[in-house]
C-alpha cells in the first residue's frame with residue numbers, strides 16, 4: 057500500500073519537475089531573444105525590451121530558486137479533488153492546475169485543517185523530497201473513515217525530521233511543516249502593526265520570513281513597487297537567514313541589520329550599554345533639534361563686510377530677522393538656508409546700491425550686477441556661512457560628540473557625567489546607536505545639495521521623460537505580458553524605474569537601500585525587543601503607513617536601550633493600534649535545556665513562561681566546574697567530545713565578549729580553519745561568539761563559557777545568558793569558574 061502510493065507520488069513529482077524545466081527553458085529562450093535585439097530600434101523599443109529582459113530575469117531567478125523541495129504536500133478534499141501544494145503555482149499549457157502556491161488561499165487548509173476542524177480536508181499528505189525525488193510520504197488522515205486496517209494517525213514525522221536534521225549555519229524555510237498557530241500569523245492582514253511574542257525557538261524568525269513572502273505574494277500590486285524591509289539584529293543574523301526568502305521564490309525583500317539602516321553608513325563599532333542607552337533614549341530628539349538650531353547663529357554685534365572695496369554693515373537684527381523668516385518656512389535646515397541667504401543678499405545689495413547712488417558713482421540701473429558683487433564677496437560668504445552653515449548629518453553628529461562646548465550647549469538635560477560618557481574623538485567609527493541619530497539629523501537638515509537644486513531638477517526632468525516614454529510603451533505591452541506568463545501588470549512608474557539605469561537594471565530593493573527617504577509598504581522587524589526608542593522612530597519614518605510585523609521576546613532583551621514591555625516600547629509610536637499574537641511551542645530546544653533556561657531566568661527575577669518543547673533531548677545540561685584561569689583550556693579539552701556528540705553538527709562557543717579572542721586563538725591552535733565566527737560556513741563547524749552575535753542563531757551544540765559573567769555583564773538583565781542557553785538544538789555544556797547561576801541545576 058505505502059510503496060504503491062510512494063510510486064504514484066514519484067511519478068507525479070517527476071511530472072512537476074518536467075513542467076518546471078519546460079518553463080525555465082522557455083524563459084531562457086525568451087531572454088536570449090530579447091538580448092539579441094537589445095541595442096536596436098527607437099528609445100521606446102529599447103526600454104520595452106529592457107523591461108521584458110528584467111521580467112524574464114526575475115522569473116527565471118524565481119524558477120531556479122524553487123528547485124529544492126519543489127512540492128511538499130497534497131490535500132485530498134471531500135469534493136474528491138486532489139490538490140498539490142508547493143513553492144510556486146504550476147499549470148499545464150492548457151491551464152490545468154498541477155500545483156498550488158503555498159501562499160494561495162486554496163493552500164491555507166494544508167496548514168489549518170485538523171481532525172477536529174477538517175475544513176473540507178479528508179487527508180493531508182506530506183511529501184518528503186530528497187533532491188528531485190520523493191523519498192517518503194506521510195499522511196495525516198483527518199477523516200477516520202479513510203483509515204484502512206493497519207494504518208494509524210500520524211502527523212509529526214515530517215516536522216520532527218526537519219527539527220532533528222543537522223544545522224548548516226543557514227536557516228532553512230519551514231514551508232512544508234508550518235504549524236497552524238504560525239500559519240494564522242503568516243496570513244494575517246497587511247495593515248496595521250502585528251506583534252508576535254514568543255519564547256526562544258517558537259519560530260518567530262521563521263514566521264516573520266514566511267509572512268514577508270506571503271504578503272508579497274498576496275499584495276503584490278501594492279508591495280512590489282514600495283517593497284518590504286526586513287530588519288534584524290546583526291550582520292551575522294542577516295547572513296544566517298539570507299537563503300530563506302530566495303528559497304521561497306522572493307528576491308525583492310530589502311534586508312538590513314540595525315547598523316545598516318542609513319545609506320552610506322556602516323556602523324560596526326560597539327559602545328558601552330550606558331552610552332547606547334543615552335543615545336537610544338527619546339531625549340535625543342530634543343538634543344538633535346538643538347544641535348541643528350545651534351548651527352543657525354547670531355553674530356555678536358554688527359559685522360562689517362567688504363564688497364569690491366565698499367564697506368557694508370550687517371546688523372545682528374537683520375540676521376535675526378532673516379533667521380526667523382527662514383525658520384518660518386518650516387523647511388529643513390539646508391533648504392531653509394536658501395531663504396536666509398536670499399534675504400540677506402537682497403538687503404546687502406540694497407545697501408550697496410544706496411551707497412553707490414549716495415556717492416554718485418556707477419550704473420545704478422544694473423542691479424543684477426550689484427547682486428553678483430555681493431554674492432562674490434568673500435566676507436559675505438564667510439559671515440553667511442558662520443550664521444547658517446550648510447551641514448551634513450555626519451558632520452553635525454561628529455561635531456556634537458567630539459566638541460564638549462557644543463554638547464554642553466545642545467544637551468543641557470544630560471548631567472556633566474552623562475555628557476562625559478558621550479564624548480569621543482572626532483574620527484571615531486560609527487556605532488549602531490549613531491544610526492538613528494544620523495537619520496534624525498538628516499531629516500532635520502534636508503538635502504545638502506551643492507548644485508543648489510540643479511541636480512534634482514535635472515533628475516526630475518529625466519524622470520518625467522522616462523514616464524511619458526513608459527506610458528507609450530506600456531499600451532502595447534499588456535498582451536505580451538500575459539503571453540509570457542508574468543502575473544500582475546506593470547505601471548508606468550515601474551517601467552520608468554526599469555529605464556532609470558538603462559541596461560544595468562537596479563531592482564527596487566537595491567534602489568530602496570540607497571535612498572533614505574524610501575517609503576516601504578511593510579516593515580518586518582525581528583528581535584524587536586532590542587530596539588531603542590530612537591530606532592523605532594527611524595523605522596516608523598521608513599514606513600509612514602505603519603504596516604509592521606514585529607517579532608520578538610521581551611524576556612530575551614539584552615540591549616540596555618531595549619524594551620521591557622511591548623506596551624512601553626510601542627505606544628509612543630503606534631498608540632493602541634497594534635495587535636498581539638503569541639507563539640507557544642518551542643521547536644528548537646529540547647525539554648531539559650529549555651526548562652533549565654527558564655528556571656535560571658525565573659531565579660534571576662525575570663518571569664518567563666516555558667513554551668512547550670516538542671522534543672525530549674538526549675542530554676541534561678552538562679556542567680564543568682574548573683579553577684579560575686583554567687576555563688580556556690577546558691573549552692579546548694571538551695571540544696572533541698562535543699563535536700563527536702553531535703556527529704558532524706555545528707558547535708557554538710558563547711563567551712563574554714572580552715574572552716572571545718583568547719578562546720578563538722586557543723581553539724585555532726588545535727582546530728585551525730574549522731574555527732569561525734558568526735553563523736559559521738561550510739568549512740567552519742565550530743564558531744566562537746559573544747551573546748549579542750548569537751542572537752537569533754541556532755546550533756546543534758552550545759558551550760557557554762562563564763555563565764555567571766554573562767548574567768552579571770548584562771546589567772541585571774537575564775537576556776544574554778537566557779539567549780545563550782536557548783541556542784542549542786541538541787546539547788548544552790556550561791564551563792564555569794564561578795558559582796553557577798541559580799536554577800540551572802535542578
Ligand SMILES: Nc1ncnc2c1ncn2[C@@H]1O[C@H](COP(=O)(O)OP(=O)(O)OP(=O)(O)O)[C@@H](O)[C@H]1O
Pocket residue numbers: 215218219228229230233234235238254255256257258259260261262263609612643644751752753754782
Ligand atoms: N513549523 C516548523 N517546522 C519546522 N521547523 C520549524 C517550525 N517552526 C520553527 N521551526 C524551526 O525551529 C527553529 C527555531 O525557529 P526560529 O529561529 O524561527 O525561532 P525564534 O522564535 O525566532 O527563536 P529565538 O527567539 O530564540 O531566536 C528553527 O530551526 C526553525 O526552522
